[in-house]
Amino acid sequence: MKNRKKRLAILGSTGSIGQSTLDVVRRFRERYEVVGLAAGRNTGLLAEQISEFRPEIVAVKTESHARKLRKRLGRRKIRIVHGEDGYEMVAAARKADLVVSAITGIAGLKPTLAALKSGKDLALANKESMVVAGSLLRKLAARSGSQIIPVDSEHSGVFQCLAGRDRKFIRKVYLTASGGPFLRVPLEELAGKTRAEALKHPRWKMGRKVTIDSATMMNKGLELIEARWLFSLQPEQLGVLIHPQSIVHALVEFCDGSVLAQMSQTDMRIPIQYALSYPERWEAPLPSLDLTEIKSLEFYPVDEKRFPLFGLARKALAAGLSFPVVLNAANEVAVQAFLEGKIAYGEIFEVVNHCLGRHRPRALAGLEDILAVDRETRSQAQHYFRDLKGNKA
Ligand SMILES: NC(=O)c1ccc[n+]([C@@H]2O[C@H](COP(=O)([O-])OP(=O)(O)OC[C@H]3O[C@@H](n4cnc5c(N)ncnc54)[C@H](OP(=O)(O)O)[C@@H]3O)[C@@H](O)[C@H]2O)c1
Known part of the structure; x- marks a missing residue:
């Protein structure tokens, strides 16, 4: 249908990506309609979003959050669902054309899989889905005809550099990394860095988990695995460059030695808007990139002594099988424990290293296998850092 508004379901609408997505929608009201929203616990912000965007269905984490939300909304007519099934309902909402996956x-x-199964196009921010189930996501998208459009700035950069180009000509793809808050901290001080220090990212304002992952550079490791599946690349075709200015987001080197780079201001609304407008480009109210003001763009190799979690991620990428699931699960548990003050910064590495070292790799036939490895790893990680604490007590 010509000129019909694009209908969006936004998963994780109360988060950093979710709120930036709604900022983009605000600027293009004539082009988008929000039909579904999903959040976790923040029923206050969700209620405001509902009043402003009037979706038909919303999901929250538990029944008690659903009751809280209902109370806040009074008599407003809206379907409120909760839990895993609720998230899947929003992801597969009949009217949605495009699902933004940002939990x-x-x-x-599971909601990301539900969106693909029901043939929705997917704007993917939730990199963890691609890390643990890349092959499954690709298969489902191929089967249902869904497009997967990356939201991560680096993957959006690669996606834009590759548009209309044959993959067989790619020699190497580089993702850039700012290096985070600890790029220049003396190595011997790293292990004791505090939560507040790790949460102070020099370039990007993001959710807490991804901010800690950026400090350790696990984020860039997860992104390499994400890129492997998004762009059908071999591990050895993927590299990372530290680029403290965060202006170049990705570079693609072709077999003739030509390199294309994608640049933009450091603002997530740019890749989010592109994922929403793709294949078109729409005006954004941002100043032009002034390279004469920035003057120099620096690039360095990654020092794996400083960022050992990045080293583990690279190994998991190369080893494949169930290793990426273990990497992700152990890291999620360890980062949560660090955020709760239960383990030290340096112990995030110890937990992930322990789980990967103990793991007996296996092929993953489908979702059940992935979830089984995820569960086993979480339990192993919990035990390990309890032992770690026990030994230190
Ligand atoms: N932020 C960025 O710049 C950026 C860039 C690239 C990729 N990403 C990726 O995008 C995803 C979201 O990042 P973010 O920075 O937006 O995170 P965030 O600010 O922490 O937001 C996370 C969102 O997910 C919801 N949520 C969290 N845990 C949940 C759970 N167990 N069940 C249901 N909902 C849950 C939160 O709900 P409540 O707050 O209501 O509890 C919130 O809406 C991550 O995978 C991240 O790696 C982020």
Whole structure:
């Protein structure tokens, strides 16, 4: 149908990506309609979003959050659902054309799968889904004809550099990383860095989990695995460059030595808007990129002594099988424990390293296998850091 508004379902609408997505929608009211929203616990912000965007269906984490939300909304007519089934309902909402997947962690996996199964196009921010179930996501998208459009700035950069180009000409793809808050901290001080220090990202304002992952550079490791599946690349075709200015987001080197780079201001609304407008481009109210003001763009290799979690992620990428699921699960548990003050910064590595070292790799036939490895790893990680604490007591 010509000129019909694009209908969106936004999973994780109360988060950093979710709120930036709604900012984009605000600027293009004539082009978008929000039909579904999903959040976790923040019923206050969700209620405001509902009043402003008037979706037909919303999901929250538990029945008690659903009751709270109902109370806040009074008599407004809206369907409120909760839990895993509720998230899947929003992801598969009949009217939605495009689902923005921006719940953090493996909690985003089932709704992401539900969106693809029901043939929705997917704007993917939830990288953890691609890390643990890349092959499954690709298969489902191929079967249902869904498009997967990356939201992560680096993957959006690669996607834009590759548009209309044959993959067989790619020699190497580089994702860039700012290096986070600890790029220049003396190595001997790293292990004791505090939560507040790790949450102070120099370039991007993001949710807590991805901010810690950026400090350790696990984020970039997860992104390499995400890129492997998004762009059908071999592990050895993927590299990372530290680029403190965060202006170049990705570079693609072709077999003739030509390199294309994608640049933009450091603002997530740019890749989010592109994922929503794709294949078109719409005006954004941002100043032009002034390279004469920035003057220099620096690039460095990653020091794996400083960022050992990145080293583990690279190994998991190369080893494949169930290793990426273990990497992700152990990291989620360890980061949560660090955020709760239960383990030290340096112990995030110890937990993930322990789980990967103990793991007996296997082929993953489908979702049940993935979830089984995820559960086993979480339990192993919990035990390990309890032992870690026990030994230190
Ligand atoms: N932020 C960025 O710039 C950025 C860039 C690229 C990719 N990403 C990826 O995008 C995803 C979201 O990141 P973010 O920075 O937006 O995170 P965030 O600010 O922490 O937001 C996370 C969203 O997911 C919801 N949520 C969290 N855990 C949940 C659970 N167990 N069940 C249901 N809902 C849950 C939260 O709900 P409540 O707050 O209501 O509880 C919130 O709406 C992550 O996978 C991240 O790696 C983020």
